[in-house]
Amino acid sequence: MAEALPARSSDSASVRTDDNPSVSLSTLFLACLKLGLLSFGGGLSGWVYQDFVVRRRWISDEDFASSFAMGQMLPGGNVANLVVCLGEQLRGPLGAATAVFGLLVGPFFAVIAMATLIGSIPQTQLLDIALGGAAATAIGFLINLCWRGVRRESGNPAMLGIIAAVVIGVGVLKLHLLLVTLFVAPISIAIAWRRGNKDA
Amino acid sequence: MRDDHLVGLLAVFVPFSLISIGGGISVLSGIQHEIVAVRGWLTAQDFVQLFAISRAAPGPGTMIATLIGWQISGWLGAVVATLAFFLPSSLLCYGVFRLSNAHREKAWHRAVRQGLAPVGTGLVISSVIAILQLSDGGPLTLLLAALSAIVVVVAPRVPVPLYLLCGAGLAVLYHTAMP
Numbered sequence: 001m002a003e004a005l006p007a008r009s010s011d012s013a014s015v016r017t018d019d020n021p022s023v024s025l026s027t028l029f030l031a032c033l034k035l036g037l038l039s040f041g042g043g044l045s046g047w048v049y050q051d052f053v054v055r056r057r058w059i060s061d062e063d064f065a066s067s068f069a070m071g072q073m074l075p076g077g078n079v080a081n082l083v084v085c086l087g088e089q090l091r092g093p094l095g096a097a098t099a100v101f102g103l104l105v106g107p108f109f110a111v112i113a114m115a116t117l118i119g120s121i122p123q124t125q126l127l128d129i130a131l132g133g134a135a136a137t138a139i140g141f142l143i144n145l146c147w148r149g150v151r152r153e154s155g156n157p158a159m160l161g162i163i164a165a166v167v168i169g170v171g172v173l174k175l176h177l178l179l180v181t182l183f184v185a186p187i188s189i190a191i192a193w194r195r196g197n198k199d200a
Numbered sequence: 201m202r203d204d205h206l207v208g209l210l211a212v213f214v215p216f217s218l219i220s221i222g223g224g225i226s227v228l229s230g231i232q233h234e235i236v237a238v239r240g241w242l243t244a245q246d247f248v249q250l251f252a253i254s255r256a257a258p259g260p261g262t263m264i265a266t267l268i269g270w271q272i273s274g275w276l277g278a279v280v281a282t283l284a285f286f287l288p289s290s291l292l293c294y295g296v297f298r299l300s301n302a303h304r305e306k307a308w309h310r311a312v313r314q315g316l317a318p319v320g321t322g323l324v325i326s327s328v329i330a331i332l333q334l335s336d337g338g339p340l341t342l343l344l345a346a347l348s349a350i351v352v353v354v355a356p357r358v359p360v361p362l363y364l365l366c367g368a369g370l371a372v373l374y375h376t377a378m379p
Contacts, residue, residue, distance in 0.1 A: 036259045070297055073316040075220040076289025077260045084290050085297045093294070100290050107259020108282055112270050114257045115250070126372060133371020134364040135252035135331075136341040140348025141261075142225060142328045147349070149321025159318040166322025170229065171329040177230045178219050181319060185221075189315030196311050 023058055023090045025098050031056070032083055032102030037110065048079065052086055059086055079103065158195075162188045205273045206280050208239065213265055213284035220289060221316055224262025226323035229330030231268070236334075241272050244334050251331065256364045340374055 035047060052059045059067075067089070071081030080100055087099030118131075153159035162184060169180035212234045216227040228251075235241050242250070250271065254264035262285065269281025303309050332341065344367050351363070 038258060067297070070300075071293065072223075072320070073221070073313045074289065074293045074296055075218050076293055077220075077224045077262050077286065079260050080286055080290055081293040084293050088294060088297060096290075096294050100286065104259070104282065104286060107257060107263050108266055108278070110259065111254055111257040111263040111266050112278060115253050115267055115270065118249075118253060126375075129371050129375050130368035131249050131252055132341070133344060133368040133374075134256065135248050136344035136371070137348040137364050137367025138252055138255035139328060139331055139341075139345035140350075140352055141255070142324060142331070143345060143349035144352045145225070146321060146325045146328060147353075149318070149324065153318050153321070162318040163322040163325070166319055167325045167329070170323060171326030174233075177227060177323070177326075178215070181219060181221065181323070184322075185316060185319050188319055189312050192314035193308070193311035196307050196314070 023095075025091060025094060028087060028090060028095060029098050029102040032087075032099045033106050035079075035083075036103040037106035048082055048086070058090055063089060158191045159188070162191070205241075205277065208241075209269050209273065209277060209281045210284045212239075213269075213281055214288050217285050217288040218292065220262075221320050221323065223320070223324070224260065224265070224285065225327055226320055228264070228327040231265075232330060232334065235268060242268070246271070248331070248334055252364070340371060344370060 031051060035051065049064060053061060053064050064086070067082055067085035070085055071078050074081055080103060083099040083103050084096045087095035087097070089095075091098065150160070150163060153163065165184050166180060169175045169184070170177050212231065216231055216234075217224075220227045232244075232247050236244050236247050250264055250267045254267055255261060257263060263282075265285035266278050266282045270278035273280070300309060332345070348363060348367060
């Protein structure tokens, strides 16, 4: 601990940098607790980047990018997966557990507190209307997410077809989600594989 | 009875945790179907309300799992549902990250990544369809959803609670103006 650590970008050759002694578990916990508690709706990944990479310089750009991709392609919340990967890089298994616990413990109590507050107000028609309005507004965030996903594949008819197939199967025909996913995902990966080989 | 509910929460959320590609929101329609239609634990209206509350609260968008557990089985239910929904996917992510980190430059890794992205998008769109069908608010719901989708693109930094408050206000205004 005597010497100051060099700039983190210089050691990008080492793939794993766990047990980084400069980050204590309590610091990691507090950083994730703050992220969880102060993040209102979406865009949380950008905040993680700002805090972990830009401000604290715990993680290199490259390691962040690969962790982010991993978190998106696996099941689970994108941000929860992201902090699992970053926590593992910083402090190994205990770091991963600390990070995801820190991220979720604040929102756990906040969301129940919010539901309790709303539940204690006597139900009126006006409150129903207001909650309905808020719910409808929240759908807008999801539509934005869909829009960005479709735009990402816009030059790619095969992938647009994959999106359409999932929407028809799950959204319109109400087939079992797992069934559709297990059928469509291998086709989609095969398409991506062939395209990748063609480009190379 | 209570134990049945806790086991039921595990049975619902563990599988959905492991197939929620594209984020927890992608399995929202599936969770809604299980909780409302199959098991009848909540009404469709309850579910939509919990969704709105979970979006207004801080944290990941999928804290609705916590609320569903809490509504059905109190504090213990909230803990069980939260763990059941977040732990399996986190463990899977952890394992895959450690194993595949050494291969991240390989072509198969990129193909899996790129192939799963549109599947996730399709699942999120399906969730939007399910929620719109559930919410049963008529043209006002569609209007507010479209409006907020536009605003979120133009002004992404507006705090979400402010957003939802405006939506609630507009809905009340609409109903007072034309009863």
